[in-house]
Amino acid sequence: MDFRIFLPVGQDNVYNMSIIDIEAVMATNVNLTPELEKFARSCVSKGRYNNVSEVVRQALRLLQNTEEQHRNFTAMLNAVREEADKKGAFDLDDVLGEMDTVIDEQSR
Numbered sequence: 001m002d003f004r005i006f007l008p009v010g011q012d013n014v015y016n017m018s019i020i021d022i023e024a025v026m027a028t029n030v031n032l033t034p035e036l037e038k039f040a041r042s043c044v045s046k047g048r049y050n051n052v053s054e055v056v057r058q059a060l061r062l063l064q065n066t067e068e069q070h071r072n073f074t075a076m077l078n079a080v081r082e083e084a085d086k087k088g089a090f091d092l093d094d095v096l097g098e099m100d101t102v103i104d105e106q107s108r
Contacts, residue, residue: 030056 032040040055049055 037052040052043049043055044051049058
């Protein structure tokens, strides 16, 4: 499905955009604390980003990445717990004691 975008009066150009393009440019307003606003503007002034929107998008990408890592870590912990429930687990102090015994025997 295509949409026709008309420019302001006095301009003859007409642009065709797909629904995907329109959804990609939909704006969302975000209220930042003064500290975050200052930080975002600092990032722009240093030249790494062209505008505050780019800073916010990058921050959201990092948050997505962090959330995915958290989900993966939680899934791994759940898998380890399930395995420990099925096969049993070892107490850390017992394992360290056994390691000390093995090391002492090898040192003799």
